[in-house]
Amino acid sequence: MNDIPVLTIDGPSGAGKGTVSRAVSKILGWHYLDSGSIYRSLAVAVLDAGLDLNDVAKICAVAEAMSLEFECGDELVVRLNGGDISGRLATETTGNAASIIAAYPEVRAVLLQKQKDFQRLPGLVADGRDMGSVVFPEAKYKVYLTASAEERALRRYKQLIEKGIDANLPQITREIEERDRRDSQRASAPLTVPEGAHYIDSSSLSIQQVIDQVVNLVE
Ligand SMILES: Nc1ncnc2c1ncn2[C@@H]1O[C@H](COP(=O)(O)OP(=O)(O)OP(=O)(O)O)[C@@H](O)[C@H]1O
Numbered sequence: 001m002n003d004i005p006v007l008t009i010d011g012p013s014g015a016g017k018g019t020v021s022r023a024v025s026k027i028l029g030w031h032y033l034d035s036g037s038i039y040r041s042l043a044v045a046v047l048d049a050g051l052d053l054n055d056v057a058k059i060c061a062v063a064e065a066m067s068l069e070f071e072c073g074d075e076l077v078v079r080l081n082g083g084d085i086s087g088r089l090a091t092e093t094t095g096n097a098a099s100i101i102a103a104y105p106e107v108r109a110v111l112l113q114k115q116k117d118f119q120r121l122p123g124l125v126a127d128g129r130d131m132g133s134v135v136f137p138e139a140k141y142k143v144y145l146t147a148s149a150e151e152r153a154l155r156r157y158k159q160l161i162e163k164g165i166d167a168n169l170p171q172i173t174r175e176i177e178e179r180d181r182r183d184s185q186r187a188s189a190p191l192t193v194p195e196g197a198h199y200i201d202s203s204s205l206s207i208q209q210v211i212d213q214v215v216n217l218v219e
């Protein structure tokens with residue numbers, strides 16, 4: 001435990017955690033941890049190595065060996081072992097593989113310290129599934145951000161189309177529901193509303209309304 005303030009924003013896929021966290025971290029002048037991008041980067045490394053997604057020992061070895069660099073500008077730039085993989089992180093293939101390997105407690109244990117290391121002055125905004133429950137349980141401010149599965153699927157669909165990535169709405173809805181089920185039912189660090197978290201349902205809120213609520217919580 002130290003005195004560096006942390007704001008955790010947890011919630012299911014497509015709830016707006018990343019969008020809101022990036023904006024709030026800029027307003028506060030705090031650092032930003034997109035923990036999902038760490039799991040996604042590992043998924044890219046594992047898929048590139050042609051590993052079986054059930055081979056926990058080899059996945060852990062890849063997680064221990066991988067070097068990740070993050071550059072937080074307008075767009076997040078992520079380098080895996082020196083190579084820019086930013087363009088590959090947003091796909092549903094990467095997200096689904098990330099969700100499968102994230103269920104292994106051994107994998108989570110390897111990635112735990114890499115996430116804690118982001119806690120630096122003047123403060124940190126951390127988004128993910130277990131930020132307020134496991135990685136930063138002592139965080140001063142906690143938010144649980146959600147929205148209906150239909151709304152989240154629609155947001156993800158529009159986001160992928162805007163990025164020029166081929167997308168199919170019924171398939172995305174199925175995948176989001178499957179990911180919700182896997183992330184919230186796994187035994188290790190499941191998606192949950194952390195104790196003391198401020199609950200926001202953004203289904204009918206604009207991005208700006210959510211940002212304002214979160215900033216008010218801290219200020
Ligand atoms: N309140 C909102 N109203 C409308 N669109 C939103 C809202 N919040 C976020 N979005 C849009 O939804 C999409 C998904 O948002 P974002 O990537 O921030 O979600 P996320 O919770 O970080 O998802 P993941 O955990 O899968 O990375 C983005 O295109 C974003 O602009």
Ligand SMILES: Nc1ccn([C@@H]2O[C@H](COP(=O)(O)O)[C@@H](O)[C@H]2O)c(=O)n1
Nearest residue numbers: 013035036037039098099102128129130
């Ligand atoms: N703290 C976290 C963050 C992410 N995950 C897993 O990674 C998958 C991808 O995350 P996104 O936030 O980028 O969508 C997600 O579905 C989780 O399975 C996690 O377990 N813990």
